[in-house]
Amino acid sequence: MKSLLLSLLIAVTLWADAHLFVYHRFGDSRYPTTNTTVEELRSQFEYFKNNGYKVVPLEKLISHLKTRKNIPNKWIVLTIDDNFKSFYTNGLALFKKYDYPFSIFVYVEATQKRYPDYLSWDELKEISKYGSIEFHSYAHKHMTYMSDEEIKEDFKKGLEVFSKELNIKPKVFTYPYGEYSPRVKEISKSFGFDAIINQNMGAVSGFSDIYDIDRTALVGKSNLKLYLRYKALNAFWKEPLVFPHNATLTSLHVETNESAKKGGVYITGHGWMKAALENGNFNIKLNKKLIKKRSRIVISIGNKISTKLLIKDKYGTR
Numbered sequence: 001m002k003s004l005l006l007s008l009l010i011a012v013t014l015w016a017d018a019h020l021f022v023y024h025r026f027g028d029s030r031y032p033t034t035n036t037t038v039e040e041l042r043s044q045f046e047y048f049k050n051n052g053y054k055v056v057p058l059e060k061l062i063s064h065l066k067t068r069k070n071i072p073n074k075w076i077v078l079t080i081d082d083n084f085k086s087f088y089t090n091g092l093a094l095f096k097k098y099d100y101p102f103s104i105f106v107y108v109e110a111t112q113k114r115y116p117d118y119l120s121w122d123e124l125k126e127i128s129k130y131g132s133i134e135f136h137s138y139a140h141k142h143m144t145y146m147s148d149e150e151i152k153e154d155f156k157k158g159l160e161v162f163s164k165e166l167n168i169k170p171k172v173f174t175y176p177y178g179e180y181s182p183r184v185k186e187i188s189k190s191f192g193f194d195a196i197i198n199q200n201m202g203a204v205s206g207f208s209d210i211y212d213i214d215r216t217a218l219v220g221k222s223n224l225k226l227y228l229r230y231k232a233l234n235a236f237w238k239e240p241l242v243f244p245h246n247a248t249l250t251s252l253h254v255e256t257n258e259s260a261k262k263g264g265v266y267i268t269g270h271g272w273m274k275a276a277l278e279n280g281n282f283n284i285k286l287n288k289k290l291i292k293k294r295s296r297i298v299i300s301i302g303n304k305i306s307t308k309l310l311i312k313d314k315y316g317t318r
């Protein structure tokens with residue numbers, strides 16, 4: 001009886017999930033699809049504060065994932081992609097007011113070449129007193145369209161400038177546009193980051209891949225309460241793993257450690273459909289044309305989800 005209780009307890013704690021979110025611009029109405037208004041940011045922060053959520057530094061989540069420690073259920077990690085000035089002018093004050101840690105991911109070339117909409121190195125140094133500064137590539141290009149050599153060159157150049165200007169070594173990487181393939185992921189991993197974060201909706205649990213951490217965008221019109229309800233599904237994707245031949249998805253094969261008979265499948269451009277499962281496993285024949293070159297397949301069992309990003313890789317599928 002004791003061991004049953006213990007295993008139930010372990011199961012419950014192992015299922016706990018953290019949620020990572022990504023912002024881009026703040027209070028910048030010129031770009032509504034990548035912007036978060038200051039009012040919206042304040043109401044999200046109030047929601048976290050009033051509902052028992054704990055905003056923790058990204059490195060704390062990573063250290064728990066590394067050591068496979070329990071991840072508490074109400075952890076939130078806040079990240080910002082692209083070093084836009086609007087974070088400094090419109091966002092930072094609220095992060096300071098609520099004492100919420102954050103990680104900002106730098107598109108190095110934009111700061112190095114002093115593009116008008118981007119933060120300076122001095123501003124980034126100032127910001128580093130309140131949050132961590134991480135890496136988001138040198139030239140912010142679509143990496144699945146770059147050769148191995150071009151990707152490696154981008155990392156080398158970006159990391160060199162980053163370390164020289166800020167005197168720190170970034171520990172975490174996010175892909176430009178959230179776009180990657182198995183090949184891009186392998187090359188990125190070879191640069192020794194502690195973790196790599198994608199931009200696929202989901203949650204993070206003890207079993208999550210530290211080099212493929214899900215993160216939900218909180219931009220434009222977003223539904224925070226819905227996003228917080230999602231949990232991570234422990235899923236082993238067998239098929240598809242890469243963008244399919246002729247852009248046609250013919251089969252979906254994913255094993256889970258659930259025992260459900262029913263689930264859901266979402267395909268970009270096609271929406272959600274119901275799926276009959278074989279003892280928690282998705283083994284489905286399909287004939288779906290992928291409408292977009294960048295498509296997401298999401299599988300769900302109850303409120304647990306797992307996402308696979310399928311994107312054309314010009315340089316092969318490994």
Ligand SMILES: [Zn+2]
Binds near residue numbers: 082107140
């Ligand atoms: Zn970006």
